[in-house]
Amino acid sequence: MAAAALVSLALLVLGSLQGELAAAADAHNSTAKAVHNSTAKPVQISARNFTSYALTVGTKENVGYFASWGDWNPSQGALSGIPTYVTTVIMAFCQPDMTFTPGSFAGTGFQYLDENYNTVKQQIANLKQKGTRVLIAVGGANYAKWTALNTGALASFVKEMGFNGVDIDYEPPFDSVSCTTSNDVPSCTSDAEFTNVISSIRAALPRPIIVSLAAYSIGAYGWGDYATAQPIGTHTGMSYNPLKIQGDKLDLINIMSYDADNQYSPITAYQSYQALLALNGLFSGKIVLGVSSQLECCGHQLSYNELTTYANWLNANNGGGAMLWYLGPRAASVPGTPTSTQVAQFFCTSFSFGGCSDPLFTCDGCASTNALSSVMDPYGAVALGQQVAMASVKTVDAVLPPRNYGQPNREPPIWTEPRFIHQG
Numbered sequence: 402m403a404a405a406a407l408v409s410l411a412l413l414v415l416g417s418l419q420g421e422l423a424a425a426a427d428a429h430n431s432t433a434k435a436v437h438n439s440t441a442k443p444v445q446i447s448a449r450n451f452t453s454y455a456l457t458v459g460t461k462e463n464v465g466y467f468a469s470w471g472d473w474n475p476s477q478g479a480l481s482g483i484p485t486y487v488t489t490v491i492m493a494f495c496q497p498d499m500t501f502t503p504g505s506f507a508g509t510g511f512q513y514l515d516e517n518y519n520t521v522k523q524q525i526a527n528l529k530q531k532g533t534r535v536l537i538a539v540g541g542a543n544y545a546k547w548t549a550l551n552t553g554a555l556a557s558f559v560k561e562m563g564f565n566g567v568d569i570d571y572e573p574p575f576d577s578v579s580c581t582t583s584n585d586v587p588s589c590t591s592d593a594e595f596t597n598v599i600s601s602i603r604a605a606l607p608r609p610i611i612v613s614l615a616a617y618s619i620g621a622y623g624w625g626d627y628a629t630a631q632p633i634g635t636h637t638g639m640s641y642n643p644l645k646i647q648g649d650k651l652d653l654i655n656i657m658s659y660d661a662d663n664q665y666s667p668i669t670a671y672q673s674y675q676a677l678l679a680l681n682g683l684f685s686g687k688i689v690l691g692v693s694s695q696l697e698c699c700g701h702q703l704s705y706n707e708l709t710t711y712a713n714w715l716n717a718n719n720g721g722g723a724m725l726w727y728l729g730p731r732a733a734s735v736p737g738t739p740t741s742t743q744v745a746q747f748f749c750t751s752f753s754f755g756g757c758s759d760p761l762f763t764c765d766g767c768a769s770t771n772a773l774s775s776v777m778d779p780y781g782a783v784a785l786g787q788q789v790a791m792a793s794v795k796t797v798d799a800v801l802p803p804r805n806y807g808q809p810n811r812e813p814p815i816w817t818e819p820r821f822i823h824q825g
Contacts, residue, residue, distance in 0.1 A: 420822055429811075456611070456652055461715070461752040462689050464489045464655060466538065469512040475520045481527035483728065484759040486749035489534040490728070491568045491613070491654070492525075494541040497598075498549035501558045508625035509558060510544050511537075522562060529563065536611060537562070539602075547573060547594055552605035559606060566611025566653070567602055571595055580623065580638045587623040587638020595643040603650035603797030615651035615691075618661040621673035630673060631664040641677060649683030655724040659693040659703070667692075668714050687721030694744045696723065702738055705747075712751035723748045728761055771801060 456462065456545060465487045472479055496510030505515050508553060513521050523537050540547070556614040570731060574592055580589035603612050607771075622630040623638030644651075654674055658667035671690050690711055692703050715722065725744050739747065742761040749757035 412561045426460045434813060447716065451458065456687050461720075461748075461754075462488050462601065462653070462687055462724075463745065463748050463752060464491065464653075464689055464722065464724040465741075466491045466493050466626050466725070466727035468493055468727050472513070472521075475513065475517045475524055478524060478527075479523040479762050480521070481531075482763065483528060483533065483747075483761060484745075484756055485531050485533055486754040486756055486759070487533065487728065487745055487761070488722075489536060489565075490528060490657075491536045491538050492564075493538040493727070494544055495537055495539050495555070495558065496544040496546065497539055498544075498546040498551055499539075499554050499558070500551065501554040501561070503557075503561050507567075508554075512618065525562060525564070529565070529646045534565040534569045534611065536562075536566045536613060537564045538568040538570050538615070540572055540615075545573050547571065547598055550598060552601050557600070559610065566652070567606055568613045568615060568653075569598060569602060570615040571598055572615075574736040578639060579635050582623045582628070583702070585593055585624050585628060587641040589636075589639050589642070591639060592642045595639070596646055599647040600649050603647075603648055611652045612650060613655060613686075614644075614651050615655045615657055616644075616674060618657050618659075618665060618667075621670065625676060627669070627673040627676070630669055632662050634661075640674070644674075644677050644684075645680050648678045648681035649685075652684065652686040653721075656688065656691050657725065657726070658691045664724065667711065671720065689722040690720065691724040692728060692744060693727075694739055694741045703744070706748050708739065708744065712748060715749065722752065759767060789796060 463486055467483070467490050469492055479568060480490070480492075492511075494510055496508075499510055500508035502508070504518060506513050506518060507515065526719055528535055553760045554568065558564070571591075573594070578589060582588070599614070601659055606612060617636055617639050619630070619632065619634060619637050621627065621638070621644070622633070622642030624641060642691065656667070656670055656674060658665075658670055661670075671688060674688050674791070678688070692708070692711065694703055711723065714720065725741060725748075728741055730747070745761055746757050746759075751775075
């Protein structure tokens, strides 16, 4: 097929995918009241089966995000085929201001077509049946209307789809957040909203439903032993007040340890979150260290040496585990660096799990077969029952500049989730 035709096909498909989305799973019996921040009646959230997926003390987590925009043909079973060494799958993303009508992904922000609704729901149920927790991520870099957070719709979505919980990806527009420190106490313009987001979502989704947080890399810096931890930026201490106040509402902290500049130490960040959550005194969940297997927002490529360092440190210091952004059939963008499967398998082996030789997907990397070298990920390939390698297509994040010192967490202005494919 000609390159122009492939591009047109891809853009047509992606245009329809950009609209609406969703997730799924089985309904439950026992109930708990879910609080709604609108005037609608609170929904009833089932708790049955959630307890069996609790975060077990003393065990490691191997968390992975699953991109709804990359699951082109859910009937192939990529989701439910994820091996059990991935302990928690977080499906990305739904909108904070979402609306939800059972049977449709319209209004949720989830990147699936309505025709796949029942298939996706069954795939989630299949994955849960294997003992894997499945969460829905709300927010992310593209969905930032937190002032219109609709916890009622979110709770209904969780109930209908049978998710084990919600992952809060609170990422307001970058330039809207500014943090300062006075007398060893960080203060941010986002404090009130961030704190309310955590408390409102937990109120709508009472335990044993899981609520996790995708935490900013330098969010626990700016105080105590971490007052001058590098790098220092406008988001230094962004998590301080919200987690000091509401940390006990969370079960899992996924540190985004891949979106700060080269001065940054993921291990120091992990320690800073440990210390911060100890201030609350009630946090009994887990903290996991996040990695990315590809060049993502800030130009850092993960190496095997880094993986070894992180795994050894987590094992030696009783760390909670690791998180991977993100799960997907994708090839390494730099020869000799690990793919998503290899990262997940590495932590599986390091944490002494079983079945570590199993790939994340049976076609790992195949989505980018024959794709141009300028396409750094299979964002540039579309699967329509078969893998289609596209020529002359670049993703927005394929041409990003390297990390900039002094601007941790700064996603360049052109960056967006890789759901949008542009012509080169």
